[in-house]
Amino acid sequence: MKLPDMHQADPIPDAALEAVTALLRSGDLFRYTAAADAPVALLETEFAALMGSRYALAVSSCSAALFLSLKALDLPADARVLIPGFTFAAVPSSVLHAGCVPLLCEVGENYRVDLVDFAAKLPQVQAVIISHMRGHTSDMDAIMAMCDEARVPVIEDAAHSLGTLWHGRKIGTIGWIGCFSFQSYKMINAGEGGILITDDADLVARAVIMSGAYEHNWKKHDVLSEAFARHQNRVPLYNLRMSNLSAAVIRPQLPLLQERVEAGRRNHDHLAARLEVSPNIEVPAALSGEARAPDSIQFNLSGLDDDAVDDFVRRTDAAGVKVQVFGRSTDNARAFWNWQFLHDQPELPRTRAMLMRACDVRLPVRLTRPELDAIADTLLKAVQQAAAHKLAVA
Numbered sequence: 001m002k003l004p005d006m007h008q009a010d011p012i013p014d015a016a017l018e019a020v021t022a023l024l025r026s027g028d029l030f031r032y033t034a035a036a037d038a039p040v041a042l043l044e045t046e047f048a049a050l051m052g053s054r055y056a057l058a059v060s061s062c063s064a065a066l067f068l069s070l071k072a073l074d075l076p077a078d079a080r081v082l083i084p085g086f087t088f089a090a091v092p093s094s095v096l097h098a099g100c101v102p103l104l105c106e107v108g109e110n111y112r113v114d115l116v117d118f119a120a121k122l123p124q125v126q127a128v129i130i131s132h133m134r135g136h137t138s139d140m141d142a143i144m145a146m147c148d149e150a151r152v153p154v155i156e157d158a159a160h161s162l163g164t165l166w167h168g169r170k171i172g173t174i175g176w177i178g179c180f181s182f183q184s185y186k187m188i189n190a191g192e193g194g195i196l197i198t199d200d201a202d203l204v205a206r207a208v209i210m211s212g213a214y215e216h217n218w219k220k221h222d223v224l225s226e227a228f229a230r231h232q233n234r235v236p237l238y239n240l241r242m243s244n245l246s247a248a249v250i251r252p253q254l255p256l257l258q259e260r261v262e263a264g265r266r267n268h269d270h271l272a273a274r275l276e277v278s279p280n281i282e283v284p285a286a287l288s289g290e291a292r293a294p295d296s297i298q299f300n301l302s303g304l305d306d307d308a309v310d311d312f313v314r315r316t317d318a319a320g321v322k323v324q325v326f327g328r329s330t331d332n333a334r335a336f337w338n339w340q341f342l343h344d345q346p347e348l349p350r351t352r353a354m355l356m357r358a359c360d361v362r363l364p365v366r367l368t369r370p371e372l373d374a375i376a377d378t379l380l381k382a383v384q385q386a387a388a389h390k391l392a393v394a
Helices: 014-026 039-051 062-072 090-097 115-124 140-150 201-212 225-229 244-275 306-319 349-355 369-393
Strands: 055-059 080-084 101-105 127-131 154-157 177-181 194-198 296-301 358-362
Touching (some): 014 244, 039 194, 039 244, 062 090, 062 177, 062 194, 062 201, 090 101, 127 140, 194 201, 201 225, 244 296, 244 369, 306 369
Parallel strands (some): 080 127, 154 177
Antiparallel strands (some): 055 194
8 A cells, every 4th residue: 555644744623623713813822911711821721730730831942942941940050950862952951051061961762861881970060951853762760769869850851752651650740840842743733842841930930030021011921929039030041932823723632632642652662572573673561550642653674784773764764764874874863872962971882783773754643553553564664674685785
């Protein structure tokens, strides 16, 4: 059958189209125009309730949420922030924007934080960002135990993990602050947008003001007034607000989240089972207690040299399936050595080796079982041909 376009975003529900039309007719796109119940304010209330958090702040992107989270922690100048070596370039960029210094730690073959390297570097830092990269959750029990003992705050970069559970707890609610994305390739599609959640009134008050709640606009946020009074006019404004237009697109999608999570998990697990028949493909298993919410699949190639890996990618691309090997290009934003804006970072040999064989394939939740089987057939044929070509050349 014809392969689907896996880079086409999932469609927007009709309820969102209706909400956007009504909003455009009203002209009230700025979140602080209305005295109450603006779409962004309603989104914050609904998202906090969905996650079981006390507070939420909707902003322009997940990167903005990470930046504001670091600023809200009121870290000293040049504070060091520990982040995984496998993440998106926006994460170390957010650290730099916040006036801090990133420190990278190793990530293993299963895409999770290397706890030995993490523990060794933790005494050197004043904060931690854990990226649940591509929806793969690290051992949050171990990480939080170490960070709590060291009194180091933890921010969860849950851009890829909306709907994921860790031993029954929602990812993004385990650290001090959780940050999420509404970019088009996430579970909820608004093109752009982000949100942060926390149970700390003082943290969210600082973030709200810095996000752009100037003058008395902070009164339109459901946070204790004394928390705002401590920070009004004492912290800078960065104007990273979400518009009502984005919120109108997002809100009707929230009730669909669980259905999308379940579809994404079915798609991922079916394709993983198909791929694992190949001796050259390994799909890392979920950790014990991890219930994932995937919208993509990652797998490691084994038994193939660099030329064979490149041959595999060429064959899949020609057949209509886009496979990204994180480390096999000079511009991939998820390969740490391409972040030339960073300096004096330790080498991460384990992470580097993983990235040179780690493949990424997008899996929109709308895919059907026949489409998934066609994708599996394409990937299996390509890896078999690449392996056979390698042997023939040898």
